[in-house]
Amino acid sequence: MASPAFDDYLKTVYSHTEWQDAPITPSQLAAAVGVAPSSVTEMVKKLAAAGLVSHVPYGAVKLTDAGRARALAMLRRHRLIETWLVSEFGYAWHEVHDEAEVLEHTISDRLLEGxxxxxxxxxxDPHGDAIPDAAGHVQREPFVLLADAAPGHVGRVLRVSDRDPDLLQALEDAGVAVGVEMTVTDAGVHLTGAEITLPEAAADAIWLSV
Known part of the structure; x- marks a missing residue:
């Protein structure tokens, strides 16, 4: 069943556990999608009836194997489009999410393969999120959230959350990019040998290699 709404929910459920282990709750899902809890309840019922999620009342929402496969297929589309927009059209990494949200539902499989x-x-993708291959396989190396990294930890920036475009732009202005080496200190972080001050929200938006 083709449904952009289904796909958006499935992507959100999958993405919630991509960089941490706790499954998503209905209230968290409502906040992430930007709808009322009652709307989430109805949609989760539809997804469960379609065999795409498993859910018990007041419990977490989890993807079934079918739901995970569909979520990965849509994330492949989304992340390839984001990468394409940055690589071919000069978009900045804070500008691509909304464009990809539209295009992922419209381009053909042939164009995606091209x-x-x-x-x-x-x-x-430009934010460091893994792009699933055509078979739905994902490769990712071990990581630690900046907020959880101990002083003295040295790691490459593996991923920066794309949830807040303003934060992305601020981090870019500070020199933060995927692949850059960062050293955690008691006072903050060193980047390319210089002490820099990051926005407070950055601690929960940057993941480093271990």
Whole structure:
């Protein structure tokens, strides 16, 4: 059943556990999607009836195997489009999410395959999120959230959350990018040998290699 609304919910459920282990609750899902809890309840019932999620009243929402496969297929589309927009059209990383949200539901499988081939089969999007391959496989190395990294930890920036475009722009202005080496200190972080001050929200939006 083709349904952009279904796909958006499934992507949100999957993404919630992509960089941490706790499953998403209905209230968290409502906040992430931006709808009333009652609307989430109805949609989760539809997703469960379609065999895409498992859910008990007041419990967490979890993807079934079918739901996970569908979520990964949509994330592949979304993340390849984001990478394409940055690589081919000069978009900044804080500008691509909304464009990809529209295009992911409209382009053909043939065009998606052409984009993937032209880009050289990229493994990660501009924010460091893994791009599933055509079979739904995802590769990712071990990581730690900046907020949980101990002073003295040295790691490459693996991923920056794309949830807040203003924060993304501020981090870019500070020199933060996927692949840059960062050293955690008692006072903050060192980036390319210099002490920098990051926005407070950055601690929960940057993931480092371990």
């Amino acid at each position: 984009i993937d081939e032209r880009l050289g089969r990229p493994r990660f």
